[in-house]
Structures are given as structure tokens and as C-alpha cells.
Amino acid sequence: MNLVHSRKIVLFLIFCLFVSVVWAGPVTELSNNWKCAPIAQVKASGEKVSQPGFSLSKWKPAVVPGTVLTTLLENKEVPDPFYGMNNEKIQDIYETGRDHYTYWFVNDFRKKAASGEQVWLHFRGVNYSCDVFLNGKKVNDEWHYGMFLRQVYNITELLAADGNNRLAVVVYPVDPVGNPNGGQGGDGVIARNVSHQYVAGWDWIQPIRDRNTGIWDKVTIETTQSVNLQNPHVVTSVPGVRLPGKNQDPAIIQTSAELVNAEGQSVTGKLIVEIGGKSVELEVTLDANSTKVVNLPELVFQNPKLWWPAGYGDQNLYSLTMKFMVDGKLSDEEQITVGIREIQRKWNEHTRSMQLAVNGQKIFIKGGNWIISDAMLRFTPERYDAEIRYHRDMNLNLIRIWGGALPERPEFYDACNKYGLLVIQDFWMSGDCNGRWVDPKKKDDQWTRRQYPDDHNLFVESAADMVKMIRNNPSLAVWCGGNEIAPPQDILDALRDSVLAKLDGTRWFISYSNSDSMSYNFLGGNGDGPYGIQPDSIFWQHRTWPFNSEVGSVGVGDAVSLRRFLPKENEVVPVEKPHSEAVTDDVWTYHKYIGYGKSIEPYGQATDMEDFARKAQLVNYNQYRALMEGFSSHMWDWYTGSIIWKTQNTWTALRGQMYDYYLDPNACLYGLRNGSEPLHVMCNPVTKMVSVVNNGFTEQNDLMLVAKAYDMKGNENFITQVIVYINPSSTKPIMSVAGSLKQAGGDTDGSFLLLQLQNQKQEVLSENLYWFPNAAGVYSGLQAMPASKLQVSAKIVENNKVVVMLKNPEDAPVAFFNRLAVVDAETLERVLPVFANDNYVSVVPGAEKTIELECPQASGNNWKISVEGWNFANQYFPTN
Incomplete structure (x- = not known):
């Protein structure tokens, strides 16, 4: 193992336990008025560049947070790499050398420190290494490197007396940059860094030409008094087996924080936590220029409103305030979003796999793998919210963050907390780059790759910092050592025994994503796919x-x-x-x-x-x-x-x-x-056995199963109407409909099968329409299907929401597979994103459906509704 620094992992762990960063107090983000220039065009030193009088007249506007490539794209110096084969027109760093994408970034900002104030400069992510200068002085004592390691600097003494400050940062790319030779992660050496691996190319993306070099995450200025409250930690315990919506037994809330005394003398004050009208406090004395981890007394929370995964209950969230008071005055304060819940796990001997539980109730996992919101790191809270909402709307309850990308941002977790998506967070390993398989496209042999990255200490230090950044989120459920491979043994031991045990200690840790401890592989192969x-x-x-x-x-x-x-x-x-x-x-x-x-x-x-x-x-x-x-x-x-x-x-x-x-x-x-509905009726495409699934925690009684078949002309063949009872968290077969489908002409032209679950009020709780081919496996009936007679009307019911009524007359064929979209009334371009309670919908003869379409980010509502179906030509309808 080639260690860049000589420090031992244990020393890094001690450092990580007591020195880290968090966003707190009055905070200003430096996101505007950045300028940049390539290092080849800047002959001056950082001390000179960071002086307010240094001329930036030939520098270009920069995107921060962002990368060099996003800045070049914003300035129209490169074509959109997401269009066509434009990416081939952009120079790759492997060919140009690292200096081509090494850039200076400069920001002029106003800030004075009042008497008694401490001012802190935070970087939430720089890729890959940097030096920082402020007002002619170097800020960082040691060269900073590591994509996922946050930085914090006390800049109180470096601020200009007149309040006019200049921040200058020189950012260097990863080293090595990797050869994008078509392999998974190119030639694999990108993984010698502690950064994301996909940027050298994968089987779902072409290479990112600058390897995402830049100040890619937020830069903020924080103001506190003498004591800075950092890295608050909140742990909620929910003993027993709970049910959503009921009066709850008490929950236990445990809290702690790091307190940083920036003064040259000892300070005594009170650390106070408040949540839901309850509070705990503790008097604390801090030595001069010291950092101390403080644990507060536990708080017993009566009758809490619990947080549940999507589909199982509400995502109740509380605002917890943690503050440090000195002589009755606020020194620093944190606002933390808290979901009161407890996540458990249990090995299922029957399936030979782990099962997750929340608040004592087992959860059948229906998840999606997530890579990253944008390959060029153009993140926004609005985009995160939209993407996670889509996952909730898919009736999923978990997202796994793939190990070749990054520790997801707090804004991602905000959305998961809001919409109820549990999260598996991978660390930065992949079987492809890190040596699980022999691979002729890789530069190094398998054993060499098995020891990536070069600096194991940096990996552990970055992991500890990441844990501190996201550990308070109720959605975070599982830590994972890597994608399809465990980290090298010394890193694995440090993650399990030191980082997670000391900084979290509440979540399941699996060594790699398809580990036998998660899912016993009794089938051979890799344990995942196809x-x-x-x-x-x-x-x-x-x-x-x-x-x-x-x-x-x-x-x-x-x-x-x-x-x-x-x-x-x-x-x-x-x-x-x-x-x-x-x-x-x-x-x-x-x-x-x-x-x-x-x-x-x-x-x-x-x-x-x-x-x-x-x-x-x-x-x-x-x-x-x-x-x-x-x-x-x-x-x-x-x-x-x-x-x-x-x-x-x-x-x-x-x-x-x-x-x-x-x-x-x-x-x-x-x-x-x-297919993922919590309460769902479905049909096996082979046996034609109809089943009901109940993912809920309570028995479902007096459900009515209604089954009908339709031929291609819309003629109805009633099959059955029967009462169904089903236990919680179970699947129950009801009956076969194979014979009825044949009677509806299925062998000749194919047929439709309509399944509904209704309650005692005849309200439809679940509906499923299947289309089956003929006996030869061909959809001959669909190919010759009569034109739809669908009737459409739409109205705007409130800001950014449209209700569309779909009605199919009695004497009509099935109005099959209709795609609805909101479009601009003038350009007819789709308005995005749009969230629908259903889409690609079919309406049987004599039935009506109401579809709700919501466009939360849309400006204005001068819209039309486009409808295009399998047997319905595209038409546009006004919104009244």
C-alpha cells in the first residue's frame, strides 16, 4: 500500500473523532460572482491572485458549485456532452494532461467580523486537491486533497478591515486521471484516488472529460461567537412493535455535539437541546483553543409521531434545535430535521437473507439503484426533490447509492426524509476497478487493484467525515463497504470497528453490496443481475x-x-x-x-x-x-x-x-x-393465477375482487366477483382465470384482463389491466385494434395542478395505453417534471378515470394536455 502520508489509520480515526465540519449559525453561501482561469494563463502566486487589487479582467465567469466542464459549457466553449456524440469533441484529460483542467477560482465577497465573532470558511467538496488563499495569505497549512473530505478554516484574523475580501482557490484534478479505454472505470486507475469512478466511463456512460475537477459543492461563510457547535448527532430509539397512526409508547432521543472553543481562554456555557416542546441541557466548560465531544442526558419523548417508509405510514418530521449559550447569549445554534424511528434487521432462515424492519415492523424491500443526480454534478434541491418524488411515486421504499459515485448530498437526504425512501449508502469501491475480477482492460493486475486507493488513511478519514455529515437522517438505513467488493481489510476493519462503531453505531453495515450476509448466494455467479x-x-x-x-x-x-x-x-x-x-x-x-x-x-x-x-x-x-x-x-x-x-x-x-x-x-x-402497489391485485402471466398482495401491517377484510375479460372490440366477459381476506405482509393466491381468457377470444387475437380490488363502498383500491397475446405469442388483436372513442376534458383545479377526465363510451373498444402530458399551450413542448397519479392508462368501455397531473416547478399555467394512445391519435386539449 503506497501511503501518501505517513500517518497511521488510528491517528486519522482520533482526528476524525474530534475535528470535522458542519454547517451552522448564520451562514452565507458563496454561489455568485465567481471567476476562473486555467493555471497556464495565471503566472502570479496565490498570495498575489488573492489580493483584491489583482486584475481579473481576462478571467471568465465560473460556475460554483460546479466543475471546470460545467463552466466551459456555460461559457459556450464546449458543446453539450449529453447530445449526440458531442462528448467526442471535448478534449479528454488523459490526452491533454492535468494542467489543461487545473483552474484558479476567485470570489470577491463582503464580510467583517464584529467584536467577539468568529468567522469560518467551509468547503463541502473540492475535486480533487487545492490550495486556498484569502486576502494575500495562504489559508490551509497543508495541501488539501480528497474529493469527499470537507474543509473548515477559521478566517477571522484574515478578513480585510474594510470588509472587501478576495478568496482564491487553485484546484487540481485527480491523479492519476485514468485512461478511458472503454472498460468499467476505464483502465481502473481512477480508483487510486478517493473520488468517484464512473468519470472514466462505464457501461452506462461515456467518460467525463475533466473527471469533474472543480469546487463541486457548496462554499459557505459561517459566523459564530466564541464557541462553534459542530457535528450534532441525534439517535432515536423506538422499542417494541409499533403501528402507524396509533398513540405511541415513549421514544428515547440521545444527542451529542462537538464544541469548538476558538478563544485563547476557557469558556463555560450551556448546551441545550429542544424538540417538540421538550428540552435537555448540560453545563460545559471548554479549555482554551480546544474541541470537545459532549453527550447530553437522554430525552424521553412521549407519544411521538413516528417516521415510516413510503407506503407504510406518514413521514413525520420534527425540528430539533441544538444551541450553546454563554452568559445567557447565543454562541451558535443548529437546526436539525429529525424523524423518530428505529431500524432493525433480522436474518430470515427460510429465505436465507436479511430482512429489514422499521419500528418493529418488517418491510419488504422494493428498491431502486441510484448512481448520481447529474454526471457533471449540477445538483439542485429542486431536482433532488423531483427525482426522489418519482421514486416514491413508483411505490418504492428504498434507494441504494452505488459505490462508484459519491456520498449523497444533504439535499438528497432531505428529499428521502420527506418522501419516505430508505437509503443504502455505499462507500467508494467497485468490483470492476477494485479488483474483484480479472479484466484485460485494466492497467494493473488484480492484486494491485485490490489495494486501491493509494492512500487508505484518506479513505478512512473521508468516510468518517461523510458519516458525520449524513448520520442524522432518518432515511439512512444501511452502510455498505462497496459495490460488489469489500474494501481492503485494513479499511474494512476501520470502517466497521472504529468509524461506524464510534460515530454512528445504530445502522447495519454490510461489507459489500451482494454479500452473503445480505443475501446468501446459493445459485452461483455474482449474486446479482441479470x-x-x-x-x-x-x-x-x-x-x-x-x-x-x-x-x-x-x-x-x-x-x-x-x-x-x-x-x-x-x-x-x-x-x-x-x-x-x-x-x-x-x-x-x-x-x-x-x-x-x-x-x-x-x-x-x-x-x-x-x-x-x-x-x-x-x-x-x-x-x-x-x-x-x-x-x-x-x-x-x-x-x-x-x-x-x-x-x-x-x-x-x-x-x-x-x-x-x-x-x-x-x-x-x-x-x-x-406492480409495486402496497395493496395490489395481480395475475401470473404463465399460470393465469390471480393473487393479492398486502404489504401493510394489518389484515385486510371484506375486499371484493372483480375480474373481467375484454376482447379487441371491447366486448366484456364477466369472470368473477368474490370476497377476499388477506393477512398483513403476505401474498395470497385467489383463483385462475385461464379458461375465461380463452372464452374472450384470447387464443385467436389476444385479450384484456381487468382486475380490481374494491372496498365495501365499491371504491377501487387497486386496478390492473393486462394485455395478453394470442396462442402464438403475437399481439395480433392489438395490431388490428379499432380506433378509440376516448373523451377527454381537463381543468386546472389549483396552482400547478390539472385534473384530466377520461371517459370511454359503452359501445367502444378499450381505450388502450394512453400517455398524458402537460404541454406549453404555445410551443407544445412538454412541461417537466410532471407527477401523475397514473399514466399510460387504459379505460375499458363504459368506464371513467380521473388523472391528476402536478407541475410544482412550472412557471405559469398556460397549458394544454396532450393525449396519445395505442388506438388514439395524438391530440391536444385545452385546460379550462
């Missing part, structure tokens, strides 16, 4: 790993989505090359298209790209509905959970996504939403 198109029957009939950390499929968007990044000449039907992942069109191949095999052909050969994308949505919907229904059908028997690879894209890739990079959903999202 990743391509599969017959719907496979998900129901073929047993796979009992807690599959990665199982995935296709995900091409519709024609509107594809045209956002495919040049006109590449709007073609992708033709797969034999024995290859490539297709005949270079741009489709470049954007990592994963083939649909023979799944499109039963709907008829695609005539053009639009027709292909239209038929692909039928496959998308069925693929992900069947995936989650198949796993749910064997809940607690074969499986304790499944995590889809993957649910979102960081780039304009043509595979594995429920919505595209531009936040436009495709049919995958709504097929998954249907």
Missing part, C-alpha cells in the same frame, strides 16, 4: 437471489424523449448486431443502448423510431410490472427484497431508467408503480 430484457414469466417462475441488490432491464424513452439528444439523422430503429451489445447506429451505441431482443416483434415490426419507441413503452410497462409482481408473489418465501438496476440516469443513456435525464417519465415508471 440486467437485460427477460420474458415476463421469468420474474414469476425463476428463483433468483433472495435479496437481489441489482436486477434490471431496458428503459428507452418515447420519441419526444429521444429527440432531445439524438440528432435527426440518428432517429432510426436500432438494429442489434449479432453477438454484440452494439447496434448499427453509432449514436445509439455511444449512448449505451441495451437491446430489446425479440420483445418488440410481437407488436409488429417497428417502421421508424417513433413507432419503435411507442412499442417499447408496452414492453417497458410489462417488464417492470412483472419484475416487482414476480418478487412480491414470493414475498418472505423466496425473497426479502429486490433492488432494481437502475431507476435513473445521470446522462442521456439508453438503458435502465424510469425517467430520462430531463425528468420525463417513460412507461417503466408507471409499470413499476402499478
Whole structure:
């Protein structure tokens, strides 16, 4: 192991326990008026550049938070790398050398320190290394490096007397940068750094040319008095087995914080915690220029409103205030969002996998794998909120953050807390780069790669800092050592025995994502996957790993989505090359298209790209509905959970996504939403056995199952209406409908099957419409289906929300697979993101449906509604 520093891991652990950063007190973000220049154009030293009088007349505007590449794109110096093959037009750092993407970043800001104040400069993320200067003085004593290690500096004495300050930061790229040779993580040496690995290319993305060099996360100025309150820690304990919505037994809240005394004399004060009208406090004396970790007395919280995962209960959140008072005056204060909950785990001997529980109730995991919100690190709270809301709307309850990316930002966790998504957070390892497999594309041999990164101490130090940053989030459920591989033994030991044991101690830690301790691999292979198109029957009939950390499929968007990044000449039907992942069109191949095999052909050969994308949505919907229904059908028997690879894209890739990079959903999202319903009725595509799934914690009584079949002309064949009872957290087979489907003409033209669960008020609690092919496996009836007579009306019911009424007359065929969108009334461009209570909807004869469409980020509401169905030509309808 080549250690850059000579310090031992144990020393780093001691350091991490007592020195770190957090965002507190009155805080100002430095996000405007940044300028930058490449290092080759700056001959002056940092001391000179950081003097307010140094001329920046030839410097360009910079994007901070951001990267060099985002700045170049903003200044129109490079083309959009997400469009077509533009990425090939941008110079790669492997060819140019690191100096090409080494940049100075400068910000002029106003700040004076009043008497008794301490002023702190925070960096939440710089990639990869940097030196910092302020007003002609160097700020950092030692060269800083490490993408995920935050920085904090007391700059009180460095501030200008007149309040006019200049901050200058020189940022250097990772070293080595890696050869983007087409391998997973290129030649693998990118993993010698403690940074993300995908930037050298993966099977779902092309290389990021600057390897995301820059001040990529927030820069803030914090003001406190003599004592700075840092890294507050909140742990909630919820003993026993709880039910949502009930009066609760007490919960226990334990709190602690790091207190930093910046004064040259001892300070005595009170550390106070307040939540829900309750408070605890402790008198503390701090030595001069010292840092101390302080544990407060535990707080007993009566009748708490608990936090539950999505689909199981409400996501109740409290605001906890932690403050330090000196002589009755506030020195520093933190506001922390708290969800009162406890996460447990238990080994299921029957499935041979771990099962998770929240507040004593076992949770069947329906998850999605997440890489990163944007490959070029353009993060916003609004985008995070939209993406996590989509995951909630898919009826998922967990997101796993893949290990080749990053520790997710607090804004990501804010959204997960809000929408009830549990999180598995990987550390920065991958089986591809870190040596699990022999790989001819890798520069170093397997044993050398097994010891990546070069600086193990930096990895551990960064991990400790990350734990402190995100450990208070109720959504954070599991720590994971790496993607498909455990870290080297010394790092693994430090993570488990020191970092997590001392800084968290409340969450399950798995050594790697498909570890036997998570899901016993009795099937051979890697313990996850497969990743391509599969017959719907496979998900129901073929047993796979009992807690599959990665199982995935296709995900091409519709024609509107594809045209956002495919040049006109590449709007073609992708033709797969034999024995290859490539297709005949270079741009489709470049954007990592994963083939649909023979799944499109039963709907008829695609005539053009639009027709292909239209038929692909039928496959998308069925693929992900069947995936989650198949796993749910064997809940607690074969499986304790499944995590889809993957649910979102960081780039304009043509595979594995429920919505595209531009936040436009495709049919995958709504097929998954249907198949993942907490209370759900479903049909095995092979046996035609109808089953009911109850993911809830209570028995469901007096449900009415209604089953009807329809032929292609819309003629109804009533099958059954029967009362159903089902226990909590279980799946129950009810009856086979195979014979009834044949009577509806299924062998000749195919048929539709409508399943509903109704309550005693005849309200529909779950609805599922299947379309089945004829006896030869061809959707001949769909190909010759009569035109829909769908009637559409829409009205705006409140700001940013539209209600659309869909009505199908009695004497009509099924109005099949209708895609609704909100569009600008003048341009007819889609308004994004849009959240719908359903989409790709079908309406049987004589039925009506109400669809709600919400556009929370839309400005104005001069909209129309577009509706396009399988047998309904695209039309636009006004919103009244």
C-alpha cells in the first residue's frame, strides 16, 4: 500500500473523532460572482491572485458549485456532452494532461467580523486537491486533497478591515486521471484516488472529460461567537412493535455535539437541546483553543409521531434545535430535521437473507439503484426533490447509492426524509476497478487493484467525515463497504470497528453490496443481475437471489424523449448486431443502448423510431410490472427484497431508467408503480393465477375482487366477483382465470384482463389491466385494434395542478395505453417534471378515470394536455 502520508489509520480515526465540519449559525453561501482561469494563463502566486487589487479582467465567469466542464459549457466553449456524440469533441484529460483542467477560482465577497465573532470558511467538496488563499495569505497549512473530505478554516484574523475580501482557490484534478479505454472505470486507475469512478466511463456512460475537477459543492461563510457547535448527532430509539397512526409508547432521543472553543481562554456555557416542546441541557466548560465531544442526558419523548417508509405510514418530521449559550447569549445554534424511528434487521432462515424492519415492523424491500443526480454534478434541491418524488411515486421504499459515485448530498437526504425512501449508502469501491475480477482492460493486475486507493488513511478519514455529515437522517438505513467488493481489510476493519462503531453505531453495515450476509448466494455467479430484457414469466417462475441488490432491464424513452439528444439523422430503429451489445447506429451505441431482443416483434415490426419507441413503452410497462409482481408473489418465501438496476440516469443513456435525464417519465415508471402497489391485485402471466398482495401491517377484510375479460372490440366477459381476506405482509393466491381468457377470444387475437380490488363502498383500491397475446405469442388483436372513442376534458383545479377526465363510451373498444402530458399551450413542448397519479392508462368501455397531473416547478399555467394512445391519435386539449 503506497501511503501518501505517513500517518497511521488510528491517528486519522482520533482526528476524525474530534475535528470535522458542519454547517451552522448564520451562514452565507458563496454561489455568485465567481471567476476562473486555467493555471497556464495565471503566472502570479496565490498570495498575489488573492489580493483584491489583482486584475481579473481576462478571467471568465465560473460556475460554483460546479466543475471546470460545467463552466466551459456555460461559457459556450464546449458543446453539450449529453447530445449526440458531442462528448467526442471535448478534449479528454488523459490526452491533454492535468494542467489543461487545473483552474484558479476567485470570489470577491463582503464580510467583517464584529467584536467577539468568529468567522469560518467551509468547503463541502473540492475535486480533487487545492490550495486556498484569502486576502494575500495562504489559508490551509497543508495541501488539501480528497474529493469527499470537507474543509473548515477559521478566517477571522484574515478578513480585510474594510470588509472587501478576495478568496482564491487553485484546484487540481485527480491523479492519476485514468485512461478511458472503454472498460468499467476505464483502465481502473481512477480508483487510486478517493473520488468517484464512473468519470472514466462505464457501461452506462461515456467518460467525463475533466473527471469533474472543480469546487463541486457548496462554499459557505459561517459566523459564530466564541464557541462553534459542530457535528450534532441525534439517535432515536423506538422499542417494541409499533403501528402507524396509533398513540405511541415513549421514544428515547440521545444527542451529542462537538464544541469548538476558538478563544485563547476557557469558556463555560450551556448546551441545550429542544424538540417538540421538550428540552435537555448540560453545563460545559471548554479549555482554551480546544474541541470537545459532549453527550447530553437522554430525552424521553412521549407519544411521538413516528417516521415510516413510503407506503407504510406518514413521514413525520420534527425540528430539533441544538444551541450553546454563554452568559445567557447565543454562541451558535443548529437546526436539525429529525424523524423518530428505529431500524432493525433480522436474518430470515427460510429465505436465507436479511430482512429489514422499521419500528418493529418488517418491510419488504422494493428498491431502486441510484448512481448520481447529474454526471457533471449540477445538483439542485429542486431536482433532488423531483427525482426522489418519482421514486416514491413508483411505490418504492428504498434507494441504494452505488459505490462508484459519491456520498449523497444533504439535499438528497432531505428529499428521502420527506418522501419516505430508505437509503443504502455505499462507500467508494467497485468490483470492476477494485479488483474483484480479472479484466484485460485494466492497467494493473488484480492484486494491485485490490489495494486501491493509494492512500487508505484518506479513505478512512473521508468516510468518517461523510458519516458525520449524513448520520442524522432518518432515511439512512444501511452502510455498505462497496459495490460488489469489500474494501481492503485494513479499511474494512476501520470502517466497521472504529468509524461506524464510534460515530454512528445504530445502522447495519454490510461489507459489500451482494454479500452473503445480505443475501446468501446459493445459485452461483455474482449474486446479482441479470440486467437485460427477460420474458415476463421469468420474474414469476425463476428463483433468483433472495435479496437481489441489482436486477434490471431496458428503459428507452418515447420519441419526444429521444429527440432531445439524438440528432435527426440518428432517429432510426436500432438494429442489434449479432453477438454484440452494439447496434448499427453509432449514436445509439455511444449512448449505451441495451437491446430489446425479440420483445418488440410481437407488436409488429417497428417502421421508424417513433413507432419503435411507442412499442417499447408496452414492453417497458410489462417488464417492470412483472419484475416487482414476480418478487412480491414470493414475498418472505423466496425473497426479502429486490433492488432494481437502475431507476435513473445521470446522462442521456439508453438503458435502465424510469425517467430520462430531463425528468420525463417513460412507461417503466408507471409499470413499476402499478406492480409495486402496497395493496395490489395481480395475475401470473404463465399460470393465469390471480393473487393479492398486502404489504401493510394489518389484515385486510371484506375486499371484493372483480375480474373481467375484454376482447379487441371491447366486448366484456364477466369472470368473477368474490370476497377476499388477506393477512398483513403476505401474498395470497385467489383463483385462475385461464379458461375465461380463452372464452374472450384470447387464443385467436389476444385479450384484456381487468382486475380490481374494491372496498365495501365499491371504491377501487387497486386496478390492473393486462394485455395478453394470442396462442402464438403475437399481439395480433392489438395490431388490428379499432380506433378509440376516448373523451377527454381537463381543468386546472389549483396552482400547478390539472385534473384530466377520461371517459370511454359503452359501445367502444378499450381505450388502450394512453400517455398524458402537460404541454406549453404555445410551443407544445412538454412541461417537466410532471407527477401523475397514473399514466399510460387504459379505460375499458363504459368506464371513467380521473388523472391528476402536478407541475410544482412550472412557471405559469398556460397549458394544454396532450393525449396519445395505442388506438388514439395524438391530440391536444385545452385546460379550462
